[in-house]
Amino acid sequence: MVRLEKHTQPFASSFYKKYLEDTASLSSFFHYEWNQTALQNRLQETDFSKHKRSELVNVLTNYMSKFGISEKSKKHLEELKDNGIIIIGGQQAGIITGPMYSIHKAISVITLAKQQREKLGVPVIPVFWIAGEDHDIDEINHVYIExxxxxxxxxxxEVSKIKQMASVTKFDNELMSGYMEELFQSLPETLYTKELFSKINNLLENNLTYSDFFAAMMNDLFQEEGLLFIDAAYEPFRKLESEYFQKMVKQSSELAKIVFENEKAFEQSGFGMPIQAKENAAHLFYVENxxxxxxxxxxxxxxxxxxxxSFSEDELMEIAISYPEKLSNNVVTRPLxxxxxxPVLSFIGxxxxxxxxxxxKNAFELFDMKMPVIMPRLSISIVNIKTQTLLEKFSFSVPDIWDGAVEAAKLQYINDxxxxxxxxxxxxxxxxLVVKYTELDELLQSDDIKLSPLVEKNLRYHENQLKYIQNAIEDNFIGKLDASxxxxxxxxxxxxxxxxLQERTYSPLQLLNEVGPNLVNQLLELPYEFNGKHHIAFL
Known part of the structure; x- marks a missing residue:
């Protein structure tokens, strides 16, 4: 049985803290607060019939077929084709899912969809958007391990000479095989290690781009929940977006002005400039090779x-019509x-x-839309048995670690x-030494012997020797206390x-190796609340 604790969100920025605790005060920046009333209002006042449902479901089905579509996913696709609405969240395509918060986003999407299906009495479907068009590979090409x-x-x-999108950046078979060996050699051998190693290598066999490997891994972990996936860079998906790219090209100037002015207002409210928008931005990428x-x-x-x-507006419009796969959204146009x-009920962010x-907010209004309800994702720390034992032994809580109390206790223990x-x-x-060398220098000078530089140099030598022995004593002392x-x-x-936070650094690799393939099921069974709190799961 997994125990769950909830605490005030640690390490929160001033803006995020305000969003969690006082959303009403941010009404100039959002269309909805993030509560049940807002979700009900969103459902009642939004026209969800305008979407190209059949075409969308065909694209999703074709994309997902490579990774395997579960019965529950098929059911969700049918509901989406009819009148279903969605909860959506997304993430970059990190190796072995990237940091744990990718897993937590998927859990958030699934959990909120289940809760709203029951509360609103309509089909609510979980969708995960893979940011495969992102090209900053340095953000996703690593795993942290002990x-x-x-x-x-x-x-x-492998270092690529050009910064390609994650969807087309391929792994070298041999290098990736060696990389996985290296990661697994750093893990302790458990009951699950061989099976996990085999599974990951099997998933890699036919999925040798960052995005495909990410999708295969996430689908393996969540397909029984019916989580639907789409890669933003999937070419048929881009073709579906043609009509919307055209709108963005047409409204480009007005969009840039609105975003630029909104960010100034955001900064004046004390929340910084998260986008750093330019007044002459087009908010679109052109894709080539x-x-x-x-x-x-x-x-x-x-x-x-x-x-x-260089393109004229007519030329870019023609690209949007005939070759939409050559266009890509940026941080502004992706939400639009x-x-x-x-048909979005809520976005998990x-x-x-x-x-x-x-x-x-005003950018959405430019295109006659409202933002969906923006729900803060579930934030989770997972405490394994070994760490629980240590916390109990020393009578610490997890917030004691966040607050620096454990670090302070360690230093106190050393000093004691x-x-x-x-x-x-x-x-x-x-x-x-300083006193005696000063006396020596003064005595020499009184006899008109000018050796001050040599005396100074000799003093520094002895001071360095004392520092050397002091460091050796400290190392020896710390070594004696090492275990504690x-x-x-x-x-x-x-x-x-x-x-x-743990979820920003660790991938699920260590926990899957320690707890086994049932990890995600254990996490999904917990009674989460979307209340802005940080959840601590004691496995």
């Missing part, structure tokens, strides 16, 4: 000057496109996403065991790796 008691970032070694080039508007043209790309393509959505006479004696020796210090460090590394 080695020699330290957390290490293990990067997939898998590379994306951000367009700007200049002299009535859409340009990317460094690449020498999502609303145009899908993380802290960063919600911040930039806060700049888009330190022989303070040793540093005091070394300081005394240093002071005596390591227990403090283990709690900190498990629950605040890299100084932040």
């Amino acid at each position: 080695r020699g008691r330290k957390l290490q970032k293990v990067v997939y070694p 898998g590379e994306r080039f951000l367009l700007e508007r200049k002299d009535n043209k859409f340009v990317h000057e460094a690449k020498g790309i 496109m999502q609303e145009m393509v899908f 993380g802290p960063g996403e919600i911040a930039y959505w806060g700049i888009l 065991n330190r022989n303070e006479k040793v540093p005091a004696l070394i300081d005394s020796i240093k002071q005596q 210090i390591h227990r403090y460090d283990r709690m900190i590394m498990e629950l605040t790796p890299n100084g932040g």
